[in-house]
Amino acid sequence: MPLTHRQRHQLRAKLGGRLLAVCYGAGVDSTAMLVALKLAGLRPRIITCADLNAEKQLTLDHLDQMKLVLARWDWPPITMCRKKTLPDTGYDDLYGNCIANETLPSLAFGMKSCSIKWKQKPQDAAIKGARSGPNAAPPHPIWLEAQRTGRRIVKLIGYDCSPADIRRSRNLPEADADFDYEYPLQILGWARPNCVDIITEVLGADHVPVKSACFFCPATKLWELFWLAAHQPDLLERALYLERNALSGRHSRFDEVEFGASWEELVHNADRFPSSNTTVGLGRNFAWNQWARVNGVVDDNFRVKRGAADRDRFLIMSNRLRGDDNARDARSVA
Structure with missing residues (x-):
C-alpha cells in the first residue's frame, strides 16, 4: 500500500x-x-x-x-x-x-x-x-x-x-x-x-515524466539547454531566435553604454556578458545565444549542430551538469 x-x-x-x-x-x-x-x-x-x-x-x-x-x-x-x-x-x-x-x-x-x-x-x-x-x-x-x-x-x-x-x-x-x-x-x-x-x-x-516547461522558459537550467540541443534542436533554434528578436528589438532593455558594445557584438565576440542588473537574455544574467556560441552548440548562423558526434557531446554535457536535479528525471537517458 x-x-x-x-x-x-x-x-x-x-x-x-x-x-x-x-x-x-x-x-x-x-x-x-x-x-x-x-x-x-x-x-x-x-x-x-x-x-x-x-x-x-x-x-x-x-x-x-x-x-x-x-x-x-x-x-x-x-x-x-x-x-x-x-x-x-x-x-x-x-x-x-x-x-x-x-x-x-x-x-x-x-x-x-x-x-x-x-x-x-x-x-x-x-x-x-x-x-x-x-x-x-x-x-x-x-x-x-x-x-x-x-x-x-x-x-x-x-x-x-x-x-x-x-x-x-x-x-x-x-x-x-x-x-x-x-x-x-x-x-x-x-x-x-x-x-x-x-x-x-x-x-x-x-x-515518470520530464519536467514540464515551455521550451523557451527563462527558468531553464544549463543541463536542460544541452538536452534540448540533443533532442529537439528545432525548438532550441526557435528559442534563440525569440531571444535575438527581443534583445535587438524596439523594446530592448539593453544599455549599450553600460556594456560597451551592442548585444549582437557581445554574443558573437565576447566570452561572457559583463555583470549587470540588466536582463541580457532568456537566462536573465546570460544570453542563450551567447551560451550556444561559446559552447559550440551552434554554427556561425546560429543553427544548432545536428551531427551524431555533436549530439553525443550535448548528451554528455547534459548528464554531467544535471547531477541529481529533478530526482530521477527520464531525460538522463539518451
Whole structure:
C-alpha cells in the first residue's frame, strides 16, 4: 500500500466531500498528486491543463499516457485549456506574443504575467466559463453546482515539500473570491523523490515524466539547454531566435553604454556578458545565444549542430551538469 493509513486519513480529512479541481501541469509533482488522490479514494470533478503550444515532445507523450490512465480509472479526462486570441491579434500563443512584441517572457524580468495570462486564466475559464469574446464557453458543471449549493471549489496544486515550492505556496492566498487552494503533496510531506517513487510503483517507471516547461522558459537550467540541443534542436533554434528578436528589438532593455558594445557584438565576440542588473537574455544574467556560441552548440548562423558526434557531446554535457536535479528525471537517458 503506497499510502499509509495515516496519510490516507490526512488527505481524506482535508479534501473528502469537497468539490475538487486539479490543476495538472503534466510534470512529476502533478502526476504524483493524481496518483495520491487515487490511492486515497478521492476523485476530482475536473482536471485542467494549460496548453501553451510550447511543450516538449516528451511532455506531450506523457499527456497521452495519462489520458489512458485516467480512462482506466474512470476519472474525468484532462481538459486542455488554450487561450484564444482575437483574429486580428496576429498571434495565438505565448511564443507568438513575444515575437510580435519583440520581448522576452515576463519571467525573464522576474515577473509572472505570462503564466497568469496563458496558464491560470484559461484554466479558470474552463471552470467558470466566459460570457463573450473568443474564449466564450459555458461554465463547467462543478461551477454550476458550487453556485447552486454555496460550496467552495478547491483547486489542487502540485507543489511538493521542496524549499522552493514551500516558499511558493506560502506566498499564495489560501482562498480568493472563487476558489480555495490546497497542496496535497505538502499534506503528505512528499518531496520530489517521493513523487518519483510513487509514480514508479503505481504506474511504472515509463510514466515518470520530464519536467514540464515551455521550451523557451527563462527558468531553464544549463543541463536542460544541452538536452534540448540533443533532442529537439528545432525548438532550441526557435528559442534563440525569440531571444535575438527581443534583445535587438524596439523594446530592448539593453544599455549599450553600460556594456560597451551592442548585444549582437557581445554574443558573437565576447566570452561572457559583463555583470549587470540588466536582463541580457532568456537566462536573465546570460544570453542563450551567447551560451550556444561559446559552447559550440551552434554554427556561425546560429543553427544548432545536428551531427551524431555533436549530439553525443550535448548528451554528455547534459548528464554531467544535471547531477541529481529533478530526482530521477527520464531525460538522463539518451
